[in-house]
Structures are given as C-alpha cells and as structure tokens.
Amino acid sequence: MKQSTNDKLIGKVIDNFEIQDVIGQGGMGIVYRAYHPALQLNAAVKVMKSELALQTGFYERFLQEARTVARLEHPNIVDVINFGRYEDSYYLMMDFIQGPSLRRLIQENKNGLPIWDALQIGWQIADVLVYSHAAGVLHRDLKPDNILVTHSVRPNRPYRVIVTDFGLVKLGQDSLLETQEGVSLGTPAYMSPEQCRGEEVDGRTDIYALGVLLYETITGQRPYPIRSVFDAARFHSSGKLVSLRALNSAIPNELDSLIRRMLDPDPEKRLATAAEATDDLQEIMATISQVDSGKQISSLVQLRVAGEGPEVDDGIQQPGSFTPTQAPEGVKSEVHYFVSVSFQGNWEDKVYPLGPQPVIVGRLPSSDIVLDMPGQRYVSKRHCEILVRDQRVLIRDLGSTNGTLLGDESLKSNVFREWQPEDEVFLGPFTLALRTDQEMQEVPSPPVGESDEPLSSMQVTLVRSTIKLSCSNAVPSRLPLGVQHPVVIGRSVDCDMVIDHPHVSKRHCRIQLGSDGVEIVDLRSTNGTFLGDQRLPPHTAVPWRSSSTIEIGPFKVTLEDKGADQEP
Structure with missing residues (x-):
C-alpha cells in the first residue's frame, strides 16, 4: 500500500496495542492493524486525519459518534472497543475482522x-x-469497502457479514472542512439523490445505498458510471436504470423489481423501510436457494470451511487469508476446539466452533452462544468471551454480575485465562465443556432423526397456513429436536428457527424435551402461541403431543414423531 505521512505510527504503542501495518485508507483517515502481545489479540485502529483534530468541536462530535456506535449491539456490526487521542490525532479502536471485504469479492x-x-x-x-x-x-x-465477510459460528448461516464505519462520514460532513452549502461527504456511487444534494436524509438513504450495493454484487458492475459527486447528482436523479435481467436473464423478476424500488430517485416512492427489504429478500432467497446452492464462489466456500473448523496460525492473519491448509506429511495437524453446553446436567447435542474471532456468551439474543432462563438473571447480557490463540483456548469474564467459574477458580473481570480441556466453565445453572474435533470423531453422533432415544427422533416442521407460500420461507424449515434442543422460534435471526413475519415476536416460543416428553413454552409473545384453540400462558411449560398443532401468527407448527409410525 502507498506510504502516507501517518505511517510513522507503525511500531508505536496505543493503549497497549502495537501498530503493525496499514490495512485500509479512506477520506477520513487510515486504518491500521494493531497487536496486543500480552493478550495475543489483534485490533483495527482507525486514526483520523490530524487536520480534523484541529477543528473546533470535532472532539465532542467524535466522542458522541463513538458513544453512539459503541452502544450498537448486533452480531453484524463491528464492536468498538476504545476511543482516544494519540499525539495530534484521534483514533477509534475496533475488533479486527479476519475476512475479505465485499469489494474484494466483487x-x-x-x-x-x-x-x-x-x-x-x-x-x-x-x-x-x-x-x-x-x-x-x-x-x-x-x-462494499465497509462490508467484511468472515466465518460464522451460528447454525444455518454459511458466513457472517460485518458492517463497519457507522456514522463516521457524518463527522467529516459536520466538520469545518465541509461547511459549503450543498456539499456532502460520502461515496458518490452509493449516495442517494437527496444525499448528493446535501439535504437532510433518513433511513431511505441507506436503503438506496443498499440497492446500489446489491446491484453491483449481483452483476459485478454499478448501476451508473459515476466518478464524482456531480456525476452522482445527475445519474442518481435520472432514474434511468439498466434492468438487472438485461444483464443476467437468470435474475428473478421479483429481485429486479425490488432493486428498482430501492433505487427510486424519489424517496417517497422508494422502499420505505429496511424491514421491507429483509422480508422481500428472504422470500426471494427461498425461491432460488435450492437452484443456486451448488454455485458458491471460491472465497465464500473457504469461509464456510473456516467456519466448520477455525484455523489458527500465529494469531496474526491478514484479512482474506482463509484458504484452508493441510498439515505437511509427518507434521501433526492442529486441533480445532468446540464448546458444548449443558443446562442442569442435560447436555445439548449442538456444539459451537471456536476460532480466532471472539465468541460472546450471554443472555442477549445477539450473543454467539445464548444462555437464557426466562425470569432468571444467572447469566449477564454479555457474560464471557472465548477465543483461540496459538492453539490455546482463552476465556475472560466480561464484568458479569454473578461471575464466571473456570473449574474452581473465579475469573477476574476482563482478564484472559487459558481454558484447559479437562476443566469445565460454570455460569449459574449452565456448564460449558471444551471438546476437540478428535474427540468428536471418536464418538460419532447418530444421523439426524435416527437417535436411539425415541424423543430425539421428533422433528419440528414449519408449514405456512396458506397454500401459496412454501415452508422454505422458514429458516430452517425442519429442525430435529435430538440435535438441537431446546428450539427457540421467533423473528430474530438469532433464533434456532426463524419466522420473519410481523405477527411473530423476536423470541416467540421455545420447544424443549421435558421429563414427560415435548413441551412448549411461550416466551411472552405479543400475539400469543396457540395449542389448538387455547392460548398458552407465558413462561409455562405445556405438554405437546404429536397429534396437536400449534399456531404462531399465520404459521402452523407440527410435530413429527418417527417412532409413532412404528407402533402396532
């Protein structure tokens, strides 16, 4: 990368992180990779241009934006971990994401x-x-430059998208460097017409940018040949868009229509909310996922492989270096680690892969491992963090209320300790155990739906109550209890079974195996969970027999018991 005046920072130490190399550069500043030698952790440090620090009031605005972004807790938003001033510049420190940018994939x-x-x-x-x-x-x-793609520890999601640089462009726009009327910072090719004109904007400007981004990701080219903000103002306002289907006849009409609505130059005619975009995209995915499933691009296949078994080198991996490697002949291959969870002695069959990216354990639905007891607060919202460095598993408590026990030792807040495989971690009534891929291969799991235990063969099947819609709109449409229980159903993408519908609550209900069989627990949903004509009381386990059907909004959920068909 081209050297810059700020490259003098390489080798300097900021808040115990040593600046090591440049990984990105933009209009607001330079992004460095920094390394904490004691914790063996990488971080991304965005150092703002020094001239910005000279502007009156910039520090206050920067601090306000940093606080706003730091409060955003979402699995697809990069975490901000520090903010401060170093010499004559301000910096923002974020999680280092190992994975290519969407720009590189395009x-x-x-x-x-x-x-x-x-x-x-x-x-x-x-x-x-x-x-x-x-x-x-x-x-x-x-x-695409602000979108990173990395591996996912979540079931039913092949990779994880990370969005960076929230709100930073507004800092430049508000600074004295950009006080001219009608001038707006941003990237012209992705700016909405109203943003090009320097007008007040709302969420629809992000929807417009997402439309441009989708157009480019699908076709490999942008909708308009834009090189400057003046080009942007002219082309974006024209609405003269080349049809997606004119570039690729395999593109569904519904997708072409959706992106046209997202790119409407008139914000009043544009797709109004991001929720509409998620609904429409999910419906379109359901119609093409089976057809297109065998055509995954190489970089994304590598991400999927990395997600199945995290790869660890020296703890310093450059963005995009996801190519799986094999150990040379005669050299012992590295060990891949997984976490198993039990609740009051009952172990789940689901395991969570560990890797260099932090895995957050907590009560929040956005956590990588969600441990939630309705009505109880044994587990904090963000309880502890686990990651792998140099073939060592590290764990630290994140300032939890009730603490984290590693064996018999109570962990100090925000201090990493090595987790040995023979030790278990205790979080209230939950126990976490460390497993390796070698151990899992020694005791193979039974195929899905073929467990020796009768209850484990039961499956939850989701079907639409209307004939028009297929069950593939649920993600996933079928889920075996023997492999993944309890099963949480809801609108949130963090649920085990996702029903993206306004009549479904974010965490609607839970299906679990109790002592007497399958039970349903309504999680205080807005519109209720119905067993037959009966609305279930919230947070109460109700027995569910395979002959009955539960209703969640416009959906019906039925229970398949493979053992029932074999009864005389």
Whole structure:
C-alpha cells in the first residue's frame, strides 16, 4: 500500500496495542492493524486525519459518534472497543475482522456473485439497518469497502457479514472542512439523490445505498458510471436504470423489481423501510436457494470451511487469508476446539466452533452462544468471551454480575485465562465443556432423526397456513429436536428457527424435551402461541403431543414423531 505521512505510527504503542501495518485508507483517515502481545489479540485502529483534530468541536462530535456506535449491539456490526487521542490525532479502536471485504469479492468475481450468496449478504446488511434505524442511527456510507465477510459460528448461516464505519462520514460532513452549502461527504456511487444534494436524509438513504450495493454484487458492475459527486447528482436523479435481467436473464423478476424500488430517485416512492427489504429478500432467497446452492464462489466456500473448523496460525492473519491448509506429511495437524453446553446436567447435542474471532456468551439474543432462563438473571447480557490463540483456548469474564467459574477458580473481570480441556466453565445453572474435533470423531453422533432415544427422533416442521407460500420461507424449515434442543422460534435471526413475519415476536416460543416428553413454552409473545384453540400462558411449560398443532401468527407448527409410525 502507498506510504502516507501517518505511517510513522507503525511500531508505536496505543493503549497497549502495537501498530503493525496499514490495512485500509479512506477520506477520513487510515486504518491500521494493531497487536496486543500480552493478550495475543489483534485490533483495527482507525486514526483520523490530524487536520480534523484541529477543528473546533470535532472532539465532542467524535466522542458522541463513538458513544453512539459503541452502544450498537448486533452480531453484524463491528464492536468498538476504545476511543482516544494519540499525539495530534484521534483514533477509534475496533475488533479486527479476519475476512475479505465485499469489494474484494466483487473484484474476484467480475460477473457478480452467485445470486443466493449476494442475497444472503444483502439480507444480513438489511437486518443491520433494521436494528440501527430503530436505534436512530444512520450509516450514511454503505459500500462494499465497509462490508467484511468472515466465518460464522451460528447454525444455518454459511458466513457472517460485518458492517463497519457507522456514522463516521457524518463527522467529516459536520466538520469545518465541509461547511459549503450543498456539499456532502460520502461515496458518490452509493449516495442517494437527496444525499448528493446535501439535504437532510433518513433511513431511505441507506436503503438506496443498499440497492446500489446489491446491484453491483449481483452483476459485478454499478448501476451508473459515476466518478464524482456531480456525476452522482445527475445519474442518481435520472432514474434511468439498466434492468438487472438485461444483464443476467437468470435474475428473478421479483429481485429486479425490488432493486428498482430501492433505487427510486424519489424517496417517497422508494422502499420505505429496511424491514421491507429483509422480508422481500428472504422470500426471494427461498425461491432460488435450492437452484443456486451448488454455485458458491471460491472465497465464500473457504469461509464456510473456516467456519466448520477455525484455523489458527500465529494469531496474526491478514484479512482474506482463509484458504484452508493441510498439515505437511509427518507434521501433526492442529486441533480445532468446540464448546458444548449443558443446562442442569442435560447436555445439548449442538456444539459451537471456536476460532480466532471472539465468541460472546450471554443472555442477549445477539450473543454467539445464548444462555437464557426466562425470569432468571444467572447469566449477564454479555457474560464471557472465548477465543483461540496459538492453539490455546482463552476465556475472560466480561464484568458479569454473578461471575464466571473456570473449574474452581473465579475469573477476574476482563482478564484472559487459558481454558484447559479437562476443566469445565460454570455460569449459574449452565456448564460449558471444551471438546476437540478428535474427540468428536471418536464418538460419532447418530444421523439426524435416527437417535436411539425415541424423543430425539421428533422433528419440528414449519408449514405456512396458506397454500401459496412454501415452508422454505422458514429458516430452517425442519429442525430435529435430538440435535438441537431446546428450539427457540421467533423473528430474530438469532433464533434456532426463524419466522420473519410481523405477527411473530423476536423470541416467540421455545420447544424443549421435558421429563414427560415435548413441551412448549411461550416466551411472552405479543400475539400469543396457540395449542389448538387455547392460548398458552407465558413462561409455562405445556405438554405437546404429536397429534396437536400449534399456531404462531399465520404459521402452523407440527410435530413429527418417527417412532409413532412404528407402533402396532
């Protein structure tokens, strides 16, 4: 990368992190990779241009934006971990994300990404906008450079999209460097017409940028040949858009229509909310996922492999270096670690892979491992953090109320300790155990739906109550209790079974295996969970027999008991 005046920072130490190299550069400043030698952790440090620090009131605005972004808690938004001043510049320290930018993926795939992959990426970004807009925060500069793609520890999600640089463009716009009337910072190719004109903007400007981003991700080219803000004002306002289907006849009409609505130059005619975008994208994905599932691009396949077994080198991996490696002959291959969870002695069959990216354990639905007891507060919202460095598993308590026990030792807040495989971690009634891929191969799990235990063969099947809609709109449409229980059903993407519908609560109900069989627990949903004609009382386990059907909004959930068909 081209050297800059700020490269004098390389080798300097900021808040115990040593600045090591430049990983990005933009109009607001330079992004460095920094390394904490004691914790063996990387961080991304965005150092703002020194001339910005000279502007009256910039510190106050920067602090306000940093606080706003730091309060955003979403699995697809990069975490801000520190803020401060170093010499004559201000900096923002964030989690270091190991994975390529969407810009790189587009450059590697000149004709666009496979449609399903592009929609999966767009859907995760839209879900971020649903959350941030509800919190009153606009991004204002959505573009492929600000989107990173890394591996996912969540079931049913092949990779994880991370959105960066929330609100930073507004800092430059508000600074004295940009006081001319009608001038607005941003990236011209992705700016809405109203943003180009320097007008007040709302969430619809982010929706416009998402439309441009989706168009480019799917086709490999932007909708307009824009090189300056003046080009942007002219082309974006024209509405003369080349149809997606004219570039690729395999693109569904519904997708072409959706992106046209997102790119309408008139904000009053544009798609109004990000929630509408998530709904429409999910419906379109359901119609093409099976057709397009075998055409995943190489970089994303590598991400999926990395997600199945996190790869660890020296703890310093450059963005995008996800190519799986094999150990040379005669050299022992590295160990991959997983976490198993039990509640009051009952172990789940689901395991969570560990890697260099932090895994957050907590009560929040956005946690990587969600431990929640309705009505109880044994587990804090963000309780502890687990990651792997140099083949060592590290764990630290995140200032939890009730503490984290590693074996017999109570962990100090925000201090990493090594987690040995023979030790268990205790969080209230939950126990976490460390497992390796070698151990899991020694005791193979039974195939899905073929467990020796009769109850474990039961499956939850989701079907629409109307004939028009298929069950594939649920993600996933079928889920075995023997592999993943309890099963939480709801609108939130963090649920085990996602029903993205306004009549479904974020965490609607839970299906679990009790001592007498399958039980349903309504999680204080807004519109209720119905067993037959009976609305279930909240937070009360109600027995569920396979002959009955539960209703969640316009959906019906039925229980399949494979053992029942074998009875005389």
